[in-house]
Amino acid sequence: MGSITLEKVSKSFGTTSVIPEIDLEINDGEFVVFVGPSGCGKSTLLRMIAGLEDLSGGRIIIDGKDMSSEAPAKRGLSMVFQSYALYPHMSVYQNIAFPLKMDGQEKSAIDKKVRDAAHILNLTNYLDRRPGQLSGGQRQRVAIGRAIVRQPKAFLFDEPLSNLDAALRGNMRLEISDLHHQLKTTMIYVTHDQVEAMTMADKIVVLNAGRIEQVGSPLELYKKPKNVFVAGFIGSPRMNLIEGAAAEKHKASTLGVRPEHVQISKTEGAWKGTVGVTEHLGSDTFIHVQTEGVGKITVRTDGDFATKHGQSVFLTPDPSRLHLFDASGQAI
Amino acid sequence: MARAVTTRRKLVFTILGWSIGFLIFFPILWTFLTSFKTEGAAVATPPQFLLFDWTLENYHEVQSRSDYGKHVMNSIVISVGSTLLGLVLAIPAAWAMAFSPTKRTKDILMWMLSTKMMPSVGVLVPLYLIFRDWGLLDSRLGLVAVLTMINLPIIVWMLYTYFKEIPGEILEAARMDGASLMKEIVYVLTPMAIPGIASTMLLNIILAWNEAFWTLNLTAANAAPLTAFIASYSSPEGLFWAKLSAASTMAIAPILIMGWFSQKQLVRGLTLGAVK
Numbered sequence: 082m083g084s085i086t087l088e089k090v091s092k093s094f095g096t097t098s099v100i101p102e103i104d105l106e107i108n109d110g111e112f113v114v115f116v117g118p119s120g121c122g123k124s125t126l127l128r129m130i131a132g133l134e135d136l137s138g139g140r141i142i143i144d145g146k147d148m149s150s151e152a153p154a155k156r157g158l159s160m161v162f163q164s165y166a167l168y169p170h171m172s173v174y175q176n177i178a179f180p181l182k183m184d185g186q187e188k189s190a191i192d193k194k195v196r197d198a199a200h201i202l203n204l205t206n207y208l209d210r211r212p213g214q215l216s217g218g219q220r221q222r223v224a225i226g227r228a229i230v231r232q233p234k235a236f237l238f239d240e241p242l243s244n245l246d247a248a249l250r251g252n253m254r255l256e257i258s259d260l261h262h263q264l265k266t267t268m269i270y271v272t273h274d275q276v277e278a279m280t281m282a283d284k285i286v287v288l289n290a291g292r293i294e295q296v297g298s299p300l301e302l303y304k305k306p307k308n309v310f311v312a313g314f315i316g317s318p319r320m321n322l323i324e325g326a327a328a329e330k331h332k333a334s335t336l337g338v339r340p341e342h343v344q345i346s347k348t349e350g351a352w353k354g355t356v357g358v359t360e361h362l363g364s365d366t367f368i369h370v371q372t373e374g375v376g377k378i379t380v381r382t383d384g385d386f387a388t389k390h391g392q393s394v395f396l397t398p399d400p401s402r403l404h405l406f407d408a409s410g411q412a413i
Numbered sequence: 414m415a416r417a418v419t420t421r422r423k424l425v426f427t428i429l430g431w432s433i434g435f436l437i438f439f440p441i442l443w444t445f446l447t448s449f450k451t452e453g454a455a456v457a458t459p460p461q462f463l464l465f466d467w468t469l470e471n472y473h474e475v476q477s478r479s480d481y482g483k484h485v486m487n488s489i490v491i492s493v494g495s496t497l498l499g500l501v502l503a504i505p506a507a508w509a510m511a512f513s514p515t516k517r518t519k520d521i522l523m524w525m526l527s528t529k530m531m532p533s534v535g536v537l538v539p540l541y542l543i544f545r546d547w548g549l550l551d552s553r554l555g556l557v558a559v560l561t562m563i564n565l566p567i568i569v570w571m572l573y574t575y576f577k578e579i580p581g582e583i584l585e586a587a588r589m590d591g592a593s594l595m596k597e598i599v600y601v602l603t604p605m606a607i608p609g610i611a612s613t614m615l616l617n618i619i620l621a622w623n624e625a626f627w628t629l630n631l632t633a634a635n636a637a638p639l640t641a642f643i644a645s646y647s648s649p650e651g652l653f654w655a656k657l658s659a660a661s662t663m664a665i666a667p668i669l670i671m672g673w674f675s676q677k678q679l680v681r682g683l684t685l686g687a688v689k
Contacts, residue, residue, distance in 0.1 A: 133585050154591035166586035179600075180590035225589070309583040 082144045082235035083267035084109045085130065090139035092125055092291075098293040099125055102139065107235075107269065107284075112261050115271045116278040116314070117288035123271045124239055126288070130269065131160050131237050144234060154183075159228035160237040163244065165220045167212040167227075173199075174208040177226040184231075198226040201263070218249045225260070235267035242277065254280060275315055279303070287311050307409040312337045318367055320377050320404070327352075327375045328405075333413055337404035340367065342382035343396050350395025354378065356388045370394060443667070447658035448472070453563065455654035477640060481663060488638035488667075489626070490553050492621035495560035496568075500559070503568040504610070510569075511576035512584070522573065525688035527567040533563075533626045544631055551633045560621045568617055575609025579603055615675050622668045639664035 085107040094099040098120045107113050109408040124365065128134040130141060132153035140149045148156045158181075167176050177198055181191040199205045202222040212220055213249055221241060238257070242250045257279050261268055278285050279299045287294040287302065287310070295307045299315075306312035312320045320337045328336035345368065354372030361384065366413055368380045368388055379398055388394065405413040414628075446462070447455050454465045475481065510518045540559065549555030581601070587601045625640040632641055643664050646657040 131589060133588070153585075153589045158589070160586070160589045162582045164580060164582050166580065166582040168583065168587075168601055168605075179587075179592075183591040183596060227586075231590075383456060 082109050084144055085161075085235060085267065085269070086142040087130070088140045088142065089138050090126070090128060090129060090141060090243070092122070092134065093137045100129075103291075104291055105293065105296070106288065110259075110265050110267055112268045112270065112281060113286060114278040114282035114284070114285045115269065115288055117274055117294075118220050118275065118314070119273055121288045122291040123288045125167060127160075127239055127269060127271045132156050133160075134344065139348075141200065157231075157234040158237055158293055159231050159233040159235075160239065161221075161224045161241045163240040163243075165212070165224045167220060167223055169212055172209055172211060173204060173215070173223050173226075176212065176223055177204075178229055180227060180231045188358075194206045195226075195228045198229045201229070201260075202226050208259050208263065217245050218253060221253060222256075225257075229260075229264070233266065235269060238268065238270040240272055241270075242272070243274075250277075276317060279315070285315075286323050287314060291313075306337075306404060307412050309335055309337070309406050312404055312406070312412075319380065321378050323375055323378075325376075331403065331405055333405035334408040335406040335410070337401065337406065338398040340379040342399040342402040343378060343380045344399070345380045345382050345386070346371075346395045346397070348395065350397040351397045352378070354394060354396060356390060356394055359388050359390070368394075370396060372396060416656040444658045444661050447655055448662045450655050450658075451489060452653055452655045455658070471655045472663070474660045475646070475656055475663065479645065479660075483641070484637060484639045484664075485667065487553060488542060488622055488640075488664075489638055491556045491560060491638050492618045493634070494553070494557040495564065495621050496617040498557060498561045499617060500567045500572075500610065500614060501567050503565060503572050507572035507576050510575055511579075512581070522570065525569055529566055537630060541595060541630070550631060551635045551637075553636045555626050555631060556636055556638070559627050561626065563624070564617050564620055567620070568613055571616070572611040575613070576606060578609075579605050612675075615671075619668055619672060 087103055087105040087107075089102045089104060091098070091102045103126065106370065115126060115260075117123050125134060130147070132151060132155075140147050142148065143156055143158070168179065171179065174195055177195045178191050181194060186194075195208075196205070199208055202225060204219070204226060207219060207223075209217060212223065215223065221244075224241070241257075242253050245253060254277060257270075258267075261281075269286055270277075270281060282299055284296060285299055285302055286296050289310050294314075295302060295311045297305075302311060302315045304393055306315060306320075309322060313322060316339055318340050320339050321343070323338070324334065328334060347383040352372045352375050354375075355369040357369040357371055357377075359369070360367040364384050366382050366384055366386050368382065368386070370378050370380060372378050373384055380396060406412050424645045443478070446469055449469070450465050451468060453504045454461055455466075479487070489526075510522065537588070544550045544555055547555075583605070584597060592600060593642065622638075623640070625644075628638050628640045629644055632638070637645075643657070643660050646653060646660045
């Protein structure tokens with residue numbers, strides 16, 4: 082079991098409020114991602130769940146028990162840190178065995194659990210090495226191994242992939258998702274990378290300035306962002322947010338349209354513009370167009386679309402996929 | 414782009430490097446050589462480099478005239494004792510400042526260091542009087558106390574820098590893994606801090622070993638360490654270069670040998686967080 086409930090949880094440092102009151106329900110076995118720009122309080126929130134930061138108010142309930150003032154170890158959670166936080170003076174084996182040793186388990190039981198974890202994570206050949214002799218990806222796996230052996234109620238990941246290079250990050254993303262399917266344990270994952278959030282999460286919690294902007298499945302957030310912030314944060318390249326006459330036509334203060342929902346043509350369309358920078362990714366092409374009266378629009382089109390800098394083009398947004406927001410930024 | 418290094422350039426800098434190294438080492442070498450000369454040869458002009466009558470007479474003479482063993486013992490007791498006492502006081506202090514700093518931590522560190530800015534001679538008279546009244550003059554206990562106080566700021570600073578390098582996340586990981594404070598200290602903190610504590614200890618033993626101002630001014634015969642032993646061969650009896658050199662060689666030999674074997678630790682101590 083591993084359900085976690087946050088009830089009016091808040092945090093302030095001195096007089097500065099970092100997290101106003103937050104309510105959140107995390108169900109057993111869910112993969113929940115906290116995402117938001119840096120400084121939005123997502124890591125602080127995770128550390129509060131872990132017990133590494135005290136609450137300024139509210140309660141944290143884990144499996145029906147109020148754990149708000151319990152010590153970190155008593156909460157039955159495991160954490161994987163951004164810097165891996167491995168013990169540099171211990172071998173991989175000792176690192177993974179450490180939580181079991183602290184728990185006072187028998188040597189033979191520890192040995193079995195460590196070897197099982199090492200097997201799952203492909204670390205069997207590295208058990209005698211020190212963390213310093215491992216690559217970034219291997220270190221991250223050791224950190225995950227150390228978290229697994231405790232058989233926690235939930236795993237907490239604090240930006241675990243941000244120290245890895247792009248290729249490895251993609252691999253580890255799959256490995257962690259795989260692990261979630263194998264273990265079926267609740268996972269809370271903090272990241273500022275919306276691609277990680279979209280690809281891994283069952284449920285995404287978008288945070289901004291300590292507040293929850295929206296909670297939902299990746300596709301819910303993509304299709305029905307509740308406000309301008311979520312609209313701009315989820316999706317890559319980001320949604321075009323248009324103000325002024327074009328938005329007023331739809332009785333909105335801001336009009337949002339995703340780059341993939343704009344048609345580009347060399348002959349006709351709703352908005353006329355000139356091509357600026359074109360980014361060819363092979364599979365896709367991102368074209369940045371300066372339009373007359375509407376502003377800068379990013380368009381996503383197929384990989385073979387050929388344009389030249391300064392060329393005149395016409396854009397047409399898909400009318401069924403427009404997002405409308407009122408003056409306060411809320412979706413209409 | 415890597416900077417192109419021509420062979421000639423390399424040669425010039427190699428020669429320059431060795432020359433500077435030799436220049437720095439020369440006084441020690443000269444002292445060592447002089448200790449094997451007769452008094453006459455020691456003051457000869459032009460100076461004789463290697464071609465002189467090598468003799469061990471100075472060492473015999475120094476041995477018979479003073480009790481080298483006693484001075485060595487004093488040096489060991491004073492330097493090791495003051496360093497250990499310093500560590501006992503400094504470890505909790507540095508620990509607290511590194512892991513639970515307050516707004517005033519930086520000020521306290523600066524204030525500690527500022528005590529090193531006053532010249533020692535400024536407190537000589539009051540300290541001398543206190544030592545006299547408390548019966549600490551010419552005692553090992555007194556010297557251990559004074560050297561501990563002198564070196565404490567440096568010990569605290571060094572340890573603070575080392576402890577600062579231990580990432581807080583590792584301690585948090587230990588807490589998540591269920592380690593109590595005691596277990597956290599025994600299994601995680603101490604093993605990680607040992608290299609830092611060791612190099613701090615080595616450097617301070619050397620500093621205390623070579624400290625001459627207080628050891629010369631506060632001792633006479635009983636507690637006199639090797640610095641006083643060397644000094645006794647200079648002024649009072651006129652300048653006997655060869656014997657003075659023999660005494661110096663004998664005085665610096667133990668610490669030089671210790672320094673040689675602990676080079677790696679020491680260099681790390683001296684570059685203090687310069688390289689991450």
